[in-house]
Amino acid sequence: MSPPAFPLESPEAVWRLLEGERYVAEEGLATAIFLALRLGRPLLLEGEPGVGKTEVARVLAQGLGVPLFRLQCYEGLELEQALYEWDHARQLLEVRLLEALGERDRERLHRSIYREEFLLKRPVLQALEVGRAVLLIDEVDRTDEAFEAFLLEVLSEFQVSVPELGTIRAPFRPAVVLTSNRTRELHDALRRRCVYYWIDYPSLEKELRIVHLRLPELPARLAEGLVRLVQAVRGLGLLKPPGVAEALDLGSALVAAGAGDLDPRVLEPFLGALLKTREDVERVRERLPSLLAAL
Template sequence: MALTDPVGFDSPAALSEALREQDYIADQDLATVVHLATALDRPLLLEGPAGVGKTELAKALAAAGGRRLIRLQCYEGLDDNRVLYEWDYAKQLLHVQMLRDRMSDVHEIAEGLYTEEFLSVRPLLEAVLSEQPVVLLIDEVDRTEEAMEALLLEVLAERQITIPEIGTFVARTVPWVVLTSNDTRELSAALKRRCLHYHLDFPTPQREREIVGVRAPHVEPSVVADVVELARTLRELPLRKSPSISEVIDGARAAAILGRDVSQPLLLSALVKFTSDRDIALRHLTEPITVTTEKERVTVAARPANTTTAVFRGRGGRQ
């Protein structure tokens, strides 16, 4: 992706339009919070279920602002060597071997080993050292242990990193910082206090149809509506993983390839990724429903035509 000159945003509306140009649809509340984060130079913490577009927002913000994206992908067991920096021991050893015969002062050799030349820069230090403004994405911060949050605080609060052997590096430009969390654990109050906070949930049906329409413009609106309806019903089931927005986009594209037929069970391969979830979905979407009235009890093979079950079972044939 080619970068443009870094830009700011005069208003939430301007930010929303810039994000839309990157095919990211943000509602007014989200655009306002992101605008505040950029205007106030405050980190933005996005919490919410997986698949609602938190990571994509950071990517779109970087592109819209003409900034390079630096991403720290968090995971259990992540340590400071992968977050801040580590010393290149192989390079240091080679340096010692080269100087061994030319220098007799061990202390002088040792002092020369701990300079920027021997630093292996990791994402947080990379963001601080960058000459150009960047977007720093700290993705899925809830996957790390709580102790890791302490390492982030100096960067989030002071925009600096201290390396004991060298000194303190202060950010050369102010990065836009976006943290994401899938709510797998509660984040510390100290971390939250340093951030603006926004809970990002799945969009409304209308908004989701708009998002899918922008990302899959060749798919007919009626097919997009059917796939969105199906995905929203799947999200109400007790699945291991609910369909993400990106998976709904894939589902709409798959439906177009399948001849606009959203009734095929194969479409679930784009929306449901665990065998147990597929079994639950198939049972729910195809099970008979018994309807009782004052006059009679009848077994209905599918739900009424305005429900997702009908969409899955036969709406592709427009019954």
């Protein structure tokens, strides 16, 4: 089996790497990342939308100085979109060109069009070929069990077989990050292959630190009021509670508008940056005066 590509020496080293990329992580997450890298296993991150699961892969790649390959999962995702497919249009043109030049031997025609130059490499194969890379398999819960079985096979051996070309093995194990919003339960076999970590909504102190790091231009008083408001809104039982990403979007909107204070008149036009359904917007709009008064 291929060796780990990223021999970071401790969870503290991982924590410093994340901090250097302005990602605020707790000790548990840094330890999970360290274990995944050291053991050469995928890291499975679950949590509510917008809590920073996808961002882990991005900052990890940036901090390690390696490429990031992202596979965005969706219902009906086929293996070809994850792994590879042949460029049939170019292959057909190649056959026509060779035939025009007088080539008639079917075996030679077959060999000429099944070469690597005609292979369209998708994220999983790209990451395996590079080895020292981060492979993000985002929202894996949107796929089906057949796709999970494919992932389990690839992530067990870190190699794939292309019948026309042979077996492609990773020179090093890429860092693999799987994210899930738990729209369905993942199979136990895939979970056992991974190092698992749940990313929860942040505490007030942690979220305030995130806002300060990501939006230093937002005045401290506004930042604290924004975070307290978002934390209160999450307790209203909304259809889609706002995550950290939405809190940052609202903060960016306030900065762009040059807002000097938080009041219903200022915030109402920007609720669409924080909330993503009509029902949630209407509910928060009705409660906005009392929410702000309680800050």
